[in-house]
Amino acid sequence: MRLAKKDTVKALERRGIDAKTAETLCNAGFTMGKLKKASIEDVMKAGISKTSAGKVMEKLSKIDTKVTKTTKKVKKEERGAVTPLLIDSKLKGLPLPLSIIDELRTYLNKVKPTEAQLERILQMSVDAYERARIEPCEAVGIVAAQSIGEPGTQMTMRTFHYAGVAEINVTLGLPRLIEIADARKVPSTPIMRIKLEPEYARDREKARALGWKIEETNIIDVGSIAVDMAKMQVVIELNEKILSRRNITAEEIAKKVGAETNLDVQLEGLKLTVNPGRHSYRGLLQLVEDVKGITLKGVKGIHRIIIRKENGEYVLYTEGSALKRVLQFEGVNASRTKTNNINEIAEVLGIEAARNAIISEAMDTLREQGLEVDIRHIMLVADMVTAEGEVKQIGRHGVAGEKASVLSRAAFEVTVNHLLDAGVKGHVDELAGVTENVIVGQPIQLGTGDVELMYKAKE
C-alpha cells in the first residue's frame, strides 16, 4: 500500500505536479486511475487551492492525450533513464540530417530521458523535420535571388573597410557581392589567410621567418635605386639591416638582378651597379623600372604580410594572393589556408572547393553587413554557378547568357543579337521557363502552375 502511494507521487511529479501537491493528493487516497476520472471539485476537496487543482487537471489531461500511446507499453521501464547505447541505436536510421542527429545526441545524453520521453522526442523531431521540408514545385531559385538581392539595397557602398586585420584593406559590402556574382578572375583586393603548422603557429619568430620567405621582396624593399647619369649606370644602395631581417644577402640580389636583366652587375659592399649596354637615357629609365619589377625573393603577388595572433596561434594575413605557390611552403597548413580569390581556388583545389569558397565569401560579406540570409539561398547560387564544372558569371557572359530559351535571353540583355542568332541557327524555344511563358502570355510552369487539378465528376 505504501509503495503504491510512493509510485503515485512519483508518477504525478513526472507529470509536472509539485511534490507537495502530489503528496496531499495521495494522502487523500487518490490513485492515478481515480485522479483521471476526478473533477476539479473532487480534487479541491483534498485541500488544494483552486488554481493548483486546475493545474493538476491540466497536467494530467495534457500528458495523457499525448503520451498514452507510448506510456502504456513501457510503463514499467519508464522510471529508468535510457542508456547512451540505446540512444545511439535509436538515433541510427532516423530520417534526419546528420547535424540534427548530432544535436539530438548531445542533448539526450545530457538530460537522460526515460524511454517514453526518448520516443516522444524522436517522434517530435522527425515530425518537425517533415513539416519544415521544402515542397515539390517550389520556385527556390527566385526565392534565393530575391533573398540575396533584396538586402543589397541596405548594404554600404564603401569599397574599403577594415576587417579583422586593421592594416589590410578589403572590399566589402555590395561591391564585394557584385564581384562574387561577376566571377572576376582576380578580386579587387586579393587577400590570403595563411594558417601554420603547429610548430610554426606557436613560435612567433618561426612564423615571422616564414612570412619573410613568402612575402615578395623587390629592390625598393631592401634599398634605394638611382640613376647615375654621368656613368650611365643604375645604382642600387642596399640597407644592411633590412637585408638581414629579410634573410637575403647582397650577393644573392646581385646574382638575381644579373640573371633577370642579362646584364653585368657589380657588387661593392652594399652598392650594386648595373651597367647597361644601351646608352640612351630612356633605356636607362626603362632599366630602372625593369629592376624594380624583379622579384628577389618570395612569391610574386604577395605584397605584404601581417602576423596576428588568433586563438593562441600565429596566422599570416597577406595582401595579394597566390594560393598554389603558398601552399607549397613548409610550415603552411594547407588544409586551413584560404584566399578570397575564388577563381584561384577553382584552379588549385577544384570546383567543389570553389563552390564552398563562394558560399563562405558571400555569407561573410552579408554577415559583416549585419544582414541575415539563409545559407541555403547562397548554396543554390553557388551550385548554379558551378554546376557545369567551372565558375560562371551571373549575367550575360555566364548563367543568364547560356540559357536554353531564346526569348528569355532576348529579354535579359542584347535583345536583337539573340533574336538574329536564333533565326539563323533555327533555335527552338521550348517555353519551359518563366520569362518565355510570361512573354507569350501563358501560366508559368513553377509552383502552382506546375500542377494540374483534375475533377472526376460522379456518374
Next chain:
Amino acid sequence: MTELKRIGRIKFGLLSPQEVRKMSATKIITADTYDSDGFPIEMGLMDPRLGVIDPGLRCRTCGGRPGECPGHFGHIELAAPVAHIGFAKLIRKILQATCRKCGRLLLGEEAKKKYQDDIKKLKKIKRSTDDVIKDMFKDSIKTGVCPHCGEEQKDIKFEKPTTYIEEGHKLMPSDIRDRLERIPDDDVELLGMDASNARPEWIILTVLPVPPVTARPSITLESGQRSEDDLTHKLVDIIRINQRFQENREAGAPQLIIEDLWELLQYHVTTFLDNEVSGVPPARHRSGRPLKTLSQRLKGKEGRFRGSLSGKRVNFSARTVISPDPNLDIDEVGVPVEIAKEMTITMNVTPLNIKECKEYVRRGPERHPGANYVKRLDGQRIKVTDRNCEELAEMLGPGWKVDRQLKDGDAVLFNRQPSLHRMSIMAHKVKVMPHKTFRLNPTVCPPYNADFDGDEMNLHVPQTEEARAEARILIAVEGNMLSPRFGGPIIGGIHDHITGLFLLTRGTTLFDENDALELLRKSHIKNLPKPAIYENDKPYWTGRQIFSLMLPKGLDLTYRAKACENCDVCKKSECEKDAYVVIKNGELLCGTIDEKAIGAFTGQVLDRIVKEFGPAEGKKFLDNATRLAIRVIMHFGFSFGIDDEDIPQEAQSQIYEIMMEAEKKVKRLIDAYEIGELDALPGRTIDETLEMKIMEELGKARDQAGNIASQHLGLDNSAVAMAISGARGSVLNLTQMSTCVGQQSVRGERITRGYDERTLPHFKKRDLGAAAKGFVKCSYKKGLSPTEFFFHAIGGREGLVDTAVRTSQSGYLQRRLINALQDLEVKYDGTVRDTRGLIVQFEYGEDGIDPSKSDYGKSVNVRRIVQNVTGQDLAEV
C-alpha cells in the same frame, strides 16, 4: 469550359523570299498613304488589306474591325538585293569560309566529317555547338585553295557597315547572294545554320516584308493633320529609292549612278532594321530626332521585350497614395469607395447565388456594393445603369454573368514597388472606406518598405477562382509573416507600437480598473485577470499583466531585450535595465517589451507565437498588441520638442571641457607629427597614422560628450525612450541634436579637398586641426557655424550619392540573379533542376529544408523539444 491551350514551342528561322510573298496581303508599290479624301490608297503603305486602324472601316483581308483585326503583312519587291545589317559579320565569315567558285566549305572531307560528328554529338546532349562552329570557321578561313575544285581563294576585306571588297573589287549584294546560293545544304549545317529554315542567301534581302498598319498606326493630331509612325516614314524612303533605282536602271543610267542608288537603298533598308548601327548616320525625323526603327522598338528597358512583354499593363488594378490606419487588421487594406465602385469581380449566376446577384444588379453602379456590367446568355455585355438596373435584375437568370463591385472581405493583391521580394505583393482583405487613399496597418510597412510620405501602392483584383484561392492561401499576409530570407518575422510593430508597449511594460506602472479597461478597449479581451495589488481596497493591475493578456497561454520564452548590455555575468531577473525577459505560460514575468519582442526582423515574442501557435495566433497577437500599444501611448501622451534637446548648464560646461581637451590632444598629435616624433602604426605611413589617431581622438570626444548628455537625459525624455526601445532613432541621433554633431567624412576620411592645401579660405594653409578638416563641435540644436555647415553639407552629399549609386547597382545585381536562377524548381524527387533538366542540387540546401518554414535556418529546434518533453531547462549547446 473551354480547354486551355498552351503554346508548346516556338521555332525561330529566317523568312525566305517566297515566304514573304506568300504571307503578304498585298504588294506595296507606291509611297503614298492617304488620298485627298483621307482614304487609304491601294497598294500604298496604308493599304486596307494590311489591316485597319480607323474606326468604321473594315479590314479587306479578314473583314475585322479595328481592334479585331491583328493586321497583315505586305511586301516590297526590292529592285536590287541588299544585305541585312544584322548579319553583316556573318556574311563576311561565310564568304571567307566558302569557295568563291563552287560555294563549298573550304574543308577537306575528313575535317568536315569530324566537325559534323562533333556537332551531332553536342546536339544529342543539347549542348551549345558554338565552340565547334567557331573552330570550323577558323579552320576554313585559313584555307587558301579550295580542296574541292582547286580554286584559289582571294582575300575578302570587310568595311563597316556592309561593304565587302575582294582584292580591290567591290562585291555587290547580288554577287554575294549568288555565292551564298551555291553553298550546299550539307555545308550550311556546318556554318551553324539550319538549312531548312535559314538558307544563307536569305540574309541578302530581295523582298522586304512590310509590317501591318496596326504595328505602325498613324495618329491624327488636334489640327487634323496626320502624323505617321517612324516605321512608315522609313518605308516611304525605301519605296521612293526603290522606284528611282528601277527607273534609272530601265533608262540605262550609268553604272556610277546605279551604284549610288544601290548604296542609298542599302542605307534605307539598314536604318529601317536598325537605326543605331555604328558608322551609319541615323535616319532622322524632320525635327532632327533620330527615328525609332525595328531594333530600337525591341531593345532596352522600354523596348518590346522588357517593356511590353515581360511586364504588361493590366486591367483590374488601382493605384493611389497610402496612409496608415492602426485600427485595420494587419491583413486588411482600406480601399476608397471610388475605387471599389470601379473594380469588379465576375460572378457566375447560379440558382444558389441568384438572389445575391440580383441584389447587386438592383443596386446599380452608383450605390456601393453594386454591379457594373452583366453578360447575357448570348454573350452580350450590358452596362448596368441607374435606369436599367431594376429591369436587368428582373431578367437575370442562371448562366448570366454579373460584374459586381469590390466589397469588404474580397481578397486583393497589394503591392509596392520596387518589388524586391515576394512579400512586396501580398493578399489583403478589402475594407471599403471613405476618402481617397489606400489604408493599411503600419505593421505591414516593413515588408513593403513603405512609409507615408507620399508613397503610392497598387492593388490588383484576382479574376478567377484559382487566383482567388491562391491569394487567400498562399499570398495572404498571415502566411507571409516569416521571411524566407532568414526564417524570422518580417512583419511586426513599428514606431509607436514599440514605444507604447515599452511604456506599458517598463517598471511597475499600475493601472486602475478604468484605465486598464480603457487600454484594452480595442482588443477582444473582455475580462481582467486577478489584480496585482489592492490599494485602499481599489484593485490595480500592472502593465505587464495587461500585456500578458495578449499572449497565448502556454507560451514560454526567455530572451534578452534590446537594452541588454551583454554584461559578463547576467543578473537575469535582477537586471537593472530590466532587459531579461521571461515569459512563462503566456505570462510576462519580468523584462520590458521592446523592438526585440514585437519588432519586424527581431521580434522574438512574435516569432515564437507564429512558429509555435501558428500564423493565425500570430496575427491575432499582433493585431491586439499593436492596438493596445496605440492606446497606451495615447494614455500616457508622447511628444518630442525642441526643449527635449536641452541639457543642463553644468553638463554643457563639461562637454565644453571635453571638446577643448580633444582639440588640445589633436594639436599635440600634430605637433608630434611635425617634429617627426610620431611613430607609424604597423603597415601604415606616418600621414595615415596621424589621420587615424586624430579621427580616433575626435570620435572619442564625441562619444564622451554623448555619454555626459545621456546621463542628463533620462528615460522620461521621449527621444531616449524611442532610442532605448528601438522604436526610432538612436542615442547617436540624440547626441548630435543635443551635444555635438561630430566629424564629417568623405570616404571614411576627414575632409581634405577644396582650396590649395586647405579646405576653405577660412583656415591657414596646411592646417591639420580638427575644425579645419570637418569636425563639427556644435550640436544641431545650437546651430552650426558657417564652416561647419559647409562641411556638413559635404558629408551629407556623399550619403545622397551613395544611396543613388547603391540602388542602381543592387537593382542590376538583383536582375541578374533573378535571371540566372528564376527557372530553378524543386522536383518531386527532391532535386533542384533547371528547365533543361540539369540537376543543380540533389537535395535542396543539402537538407531539403525550406528556410521560410525553418527557425532561423534550423529545421528542428531540438533544445525546445527536449525541454518541453522532459521539463528540464537546458542551456544552449
